Amino acid sequence: MIRRFDARIHERKKMFGGEGEGVFHRILNGPEEMYGKGRVFSQVHLDKGSEVAWHVHHGDGETYCILSGRGEYNDNGVIVEVGPGDVTFTDDGEGHAIKCISDEPLEMIALILYT
Amino acid sequence: MIRRFDARIHERKKMFGGEGEGVFHRILNGPEEMYGKGRVFSQVHLDKGSEVAWHVHHGDGETYCILSGRGEYNDNGVIVEVGPGDVTFTDDGEGHAIKCISDEPLEMIALILYT
Numbered sequence: 001m002i003r004r005f006d007a008r009i010h011e012r013k014k015m016f017g018g019e020g021e022g023v024f025h026r027i028l029n030g031p032e033e034m035y036g037k038g039r040v041f042s043q044v045h046l047d048k049g050s051e052v053a054w055h056v057h058h059g060d061g062e063t064y065c066i067l068s069g070r071g072e073y074n075d076n077g078v079i080v081e082v083g084p085g086d087v088t089f090t091d092d093g094e095g096h097a098i099k100c101i102s103d104e105p106l107e108m109i110a111l112i113l114y115t
Numbered sequence: 116m117i118r119r120f121d122a123r124i125h126e127r128k129k130m131f132g133g134e135g136e137g138v139f140h141r142i143l144n145g146p147e148e149m150y151g152k153g154r155v156f157s158q159v160h161l162d163k164g165s166e167v168a169w170h171v172h173h174g175d176g177e178t179y180c181i182l183s184g185r186g187e188y189n190d191n192g193v194i195v196e197v198g199p200g201d202v203t204f205t206d207d208g209e210g211h212a213i214k215c216i217s218d219e220p221l222e223m224i225a226l227i228l229y230t
Contacts, residue, residue, distance in 0.1 A: 002190055005200025027180045027202055027224070035176065037152035037228045043180065061150065065142045065158065065224075067182065075117055085120025087142055109142070109180075109224055113152045 019099065020050025027109075040112035046071070051099035057090055062112045064088040064098065069106030071098045134214065135165025142224075155227035161186070166214035172205055177227045179203045179213065184221030186213045 009026040023045040031039050039060065046052070046069070054074060064073075066086045073082045074097040075090075081101070082088065090096040092115045100106035124141040138160040146154050154175065161167070161184070169189060179188075181201045188197045189212040190205075197203065197213070205211040207230045215221035 001204045001206070002188070002195055002197065003202040003204070008200070008202060025200075027226075028178060028204075033204075035228050035230050041178070041226060063143060063156070073117070080117055082117065085123070085140075087118040087123060089116045089118070089143075089148075091116070111142075111156060111226065113150050115150050 015051070016053035016055045016097075018051035018053030018097070020047065022046050022050055022052060036114075038111065038113040040110055042110050044106075044108050044110050046098070046100035046106040048100050048103055048105070052097060054095055054097040056095035057092055057112075059092060060112050060114045061092050061094075062090045062096070062110060065109040067107040067109065069100055069104045070102040071106045071108075072101050073098045130166070131168035131170045131212075133166035133168030133212070135162065137161050137165055137167060151229075153226065153228040155225055157225050159221075159223050159225050161213070161215040161221040163215050163218055163220070167212060169210055169212040171210035172207055172227075174207060175227050175229045176207050176209075177205045177211070177225060180224040182222040182224065184215055184219045185217040186221045186223075187216050188213045 011024045012021050014021050025043040028041040066082050070083045076094040126139045127136050129136050140158040143156040181197050185198045191209040
């Protein structure tokens, strides 16, 4: 099955009350398209200053794979800078946040799988 | 947890006997890092003419999300052209193949989840 870009779900939204908004281009549309194994598989776009604010995971874990741009990443309480090729993993019970700090937008893949 | 690009597993290999080779930059390293919910979550790089040859999925399904480049995609027997932003889904029992047909390398995300 092919789903062209225009047929995908694209959402612009504020994430957990953070600065600015992110654009979420869904790759798969929730658990029903993921054999019930997870709930998010998306491309995420953040312009400079926009963020996915701090949140803690319960019953699942989230992976980010940074494709372009640079981010200030809160890795369960520790602030680090991330860039293209870096992978972050937030386990069940841990928290994270990410803000774009580059003029170039931050583009990443996000995957949430249930524990 | 942060895994920098250099600490990720990068594999160059021929896929299912196809033309050329692909480079697989693992995002997560197999089932043990995916709560047992899947077995592949990788960035895939194919230079012009290289392919992931035809294969059928059993007990899992695979999603590709094309990031750049153009591909000739075999969608369970139907040949279509795919490009940036297109998503393909191969369900359990179905087959697929993809070949890079652009001068620009084909870059995509691949995710295999168990049924």
